Every structure is written in structure tokens, then in C-alpha cells.
Amino acid sequence: MPQKIKPRPPEQIPVEALVPPNVLPTMIKKLLDRLKEASTWAGLAIIAQFLPIGIEELQVIWEAITALAAVAAMLIPEGKPAENVDNG
Numbered sequence: 001m002p003q004k005i006k007p008r009p010p011e012q013i014p015v016e017a018l019v020p021p022n023v024l025p026t027m028i029k030k031l032l033d034r035l036k037e038a039s040t041w042a043g044l045a046i047i048a049q050f051l052p053i054g055i056e057e058l059q060v061i062w063e064a065i066t067a068l069a070a071v072a073a074m075l076i077p078e079g080k081p082a083e084n085v086d087n088g
Contacts, residue, residue, distance in 0.1 A: 038073045039078065041073035044069045
């Protein structure tokens, strides 16, 4: 007859078993990689235009931030740079 497996009480479960050790650094790396893409900045600029700002003085600052995100989207290259195609 097979042996029954008894579950451990919660206080005996090691914390390392609950959270993989590299999850947070991996998530931060993915976020930073996304911020290097032009499409992310373009998306942020579009979203920022649709967020309502109630205080009129902050509206000018918000529009400047949106404009900077749009400029970043234009200046950041998308994807990997093309290799030198010129063979001669």
C-alpha cells in the first residue's frame, strides 16, 4: 500500500520554496529593457495625453513630460542596429 504524504504546517515551509530567488531582478531587468524601446515611450506619451489632470498649472508640466516621451520615442532606435550591409 502506498505511503500517504503528510503536508507540512505553514511554519515549517521554507521561505525559499515560496518565492523563486531571481523573480524580482528578472522583473526589473525586463522593465528596464522595455524602457529602452521606442514603442514603450510612444505608448507612454499616448497614455499620458488621455490622463486627466485636474490642476491647470500641472497641465503645462504634464504636456511637457508627454512631449519629452514622444521625442524619446523618435530618438530611441527600435530593435537591434542593422549590421553593415556594405560588402565592398
